[in-house]
Amino acid sequence: MSMNSMKEIFLRNRLFLVPYLLLLIICIFILCFFDKSNIHIWTNNHNNLFFDYFFAFITNLGDGLFVLVVAFALLFYRYGHALLVFSTYIISGLLVQFLKLIIFADSPRPKHYFEGIYNLHVVKGVDMLSSYSFPSGHSASSFAMFLCLAFITKNKILQFLCFIMACLVAYSRVYLSQHFLIDSVTGSAIAVIVVLVYYYYYHLKLHGDWINKSLWILIYKKTKGKNQ
Numbered sequence: 001m002s003m004n005s006m007k008e009i010f011l012r013n014r015l016f017l018v019p020y021l022l023l024l025i026i027c028i029f030i031l032c033f034f035d036k037s038n039i040h041i042w043t044n045n046h047n048n049l050f051f052d053y054f055f056a057f058i059t060n061l062g063d064g065l066f067v068l069v070v071a072f073a074l075l076f077y078r079y080g081h082a083l084l085v086f087s088t089y090i091i092s093g094l095l096v097q098f099l100k101l102i103i104f105a106d107s108p109r110p111k112h113y114f115e116g117i118y119n120l121h122v123v124k125g126v127d128m129l130s131s132y133s134f135p136s137g138h139s140a141s142s143f144a145m146f147l148c149l150a151f152i153t154k155n156k157i158l159q160f161l162c163f164i165m166a167c168l169v170a171y172s173r174v175y176l177s178q179h180f181l182i183d184s185v186t187g188s189a190i191a192v193i194v195v196l197v198y199y200y201y202y203h204l205k206l207h208g209d210w211i212n213k214s215l216w217i218l219i220y221k222k223t224k225g226k227n228q
Contacts, residue, residue, distance in 0.1 A: 006200055009151075015159040016150040020192065023167065027185045036180045040110055043174055043181070044121050051175065052123045059172035061165065062138030064093065067145045074152075080211035081152050084203055088144045092194040096140045096187060100132045107134040110177040120177050129178055136179040139187030142169035147195045 010017055030039060060066060067089045074082035100107075112130035114120055122128060146166035150159040170188050173179040179187075 006196075009196070009200060013147075013150050013159060015156050016147060016163040017192075019160070019163055020188075024185065024189065027181065031182055031185065036182055037113070039181050040114075040174065040177070041118060044110075044177060047121050047175070055168075055172035055175045056123050056126055058168050059138060059176060059178075062142035062169040062173070064089070064137075064141055067141050070145060070149075076215045078212055078214055080203070080206060081148075083206075084151070084199070085145055085148045087202075088148055088191070088195045088198050089141060091198060092140045092144045092191045093137065095190055095194065096135055096137050099135055100137065104134045105132065107132065107183075109133040110180060113180075123176055126176055126178075133179055134183045134186065135190060136170065136173050136183040136187035138173050139170035139179070139184040140191040142166045143188040143191035144195055147192060151195075151199060 067085065071082050071086040071089065074085060108131060109129050110120060110133075111122075111128045113133075143166045146162040146169075150162040153159060153162075166188070170184040173184050174181055
């Protein structure tokens with residue numbers, strides 16, 4: 001594989017990757033000049049009933065179960081696509097859990113961090129967590145899944161929509177006070193790096209007819225065989 005291949009990957013998915021890089025730079029700038037607690041308080045103050053319901057729903061798209069459902073659904077389209085989503089979800093998830101549970105096990109979530117200091121706005125019905133804040137697993141899962149979907153589709157508009165959806169899930173974790181901004185930003189960065197590295201060094205090297213086959217083909221062949 002050459003640098004030209006990586007350049008081609010970047011250009012083919014630029015409507016996801018370019019805005020992500022720009023947003024990442026902006027977030028890093030904010031994190032460098034403002035304290036994470038002040039950032040969170042400012043974010044927490046900008047709320048309303050519509051967004052309470054909206055982000056309480058959208059955050060579920062970063063749940064591991066939802067990602068696995070998407071990977072399973074892709075089995076009916078192409079095995080290779082399902083493998084891409086499943087593998088990058090597992091790899092990024094393991095990295096996040098290692099950091100969360102081993103390296104940064106003492107990182108409190110906003111609920112615990114602001115306890116007795118600031119009265120956070122919380123969304124009714126959302127189970128508030130208090131520990132293992134850094135990094136955000138939902139942010140990593142959503143960015144891994146939606147970047148893979150952007151790789152799969154050739155439609156530029158859909159690629160940009162994948163970027164928007166990934167950002168909404170990542171921001172939902174901050175809006176719901178389940179994570180700080182730095183948690184979501186780091187989770188997203190881990191996922192993007194994992195997807196790019198996995199796709200470049202492994203997925204593009206896959207060979208065999210099975211990659212482009214699907215469960216539909218298997219079911220069709222079995223049904224056709226029984227009817228003959």
